[in-house]
Amino acid sequence: MAREKVTLPVLYEKMRKGQKITMLTCYDYPTALLQEKAGVDIILVGDSLGMTVLGYESTLPVTMDVMIPHAQAVRRGAPGAFLIGDMPYMSYQISVEEAVRNAGRFMQEAGCDAVKLEGGSNVAGVIRALTQATIPVMGHLGLTPQSIAMLGGFKSQGRSAEAAKKVIDDARLLEESGAVAILLEAIPPEVGKIITERAGVPIISIGAGPHCHGQLLIAHDMLGFFDRFTPKFVKKYANVNEVMLKAFQEYINDVETGAFPEEGHNYTMKAGEFERLKAIL
16 A cells, blocks of 8 residues: 655644654665655665765766666665655856756756755755755755865864854755755754754754654665675675675586576477477478
C-alpha cells in the first residue's frame, strides 16, 4: 500500500510535535524504491552526485541537464517522499530570472516538491523571487560545497564567535526571505541548537549536531559506497563496497574456472529440435 504523501504541512507538523525528520540523498530509481519502502521523509537529489556517481573532484561540473534525469528517476521510485532538487553551480547565481527558470524545471519536469540552494544574504533575493513564483526553497548554510574555492576546501564553518553569528544571522534572513526549511552543514552543535530554537521552519543537520529538527546523510557515505573520503559526521550503516567487491571477485573467478554458467543457467531446446538442427546443418 502506498504511504501518505509527505508534504510541507506534514513536515511542519512533525517539527511542531518534536518528531525528528529523516532525510537522505538519492540519485537513481532502484535506490529511491528502497528509500520509499523504508519511509524516509525527505529525499534530496543532491549535486553531490557529481562526486559520488560521476567521479568528479567536486560538485561544480554538475549542470541542470545532468540533474533533471536523476530527479525524474528518483521521483518515479519514491512518489511519497518530499523530493528536493539541488540547484547546481551557476544555475541560480547569474540572475534571478535564470534561477526561476531552472528551479521551475525541477518542479515541472521532475515533479520535485522544492529546490535547495546554497548561500546566505547573497541569495536572499533569489529565495524571495522563487517564493513569489510558488517554488518552495530549502536554504543551505555552513559548509557549502559550491563555495569550496572561497572556503579553501571542505572545511567546517561557524567555529569562531563571529563566524557563528554570521551563520545565525543568515539563517534568520533566509527564513525571512521565504525559505521553507534550512540545511546546516558542518557547524558546531551549539550553533545548530541556537538556530533551531529560534527558527520557525524545519532545520536539518548534516554535521550540525543532534538538536536540529532532522538529520541528513549522503546515502553513498552511510552505505560505505563512496570511500574517497568520509566526513567526520558520517555514521556508516553498511559496507556496500565490500559486498560488491566480493561479488565481482567471485564472478570473475567462476568465469575463469568454468564454474559459471552452470546447467541451470542455460536455456534448453525443445525435445527433438537439436536432432532436427543437426540434420538441417
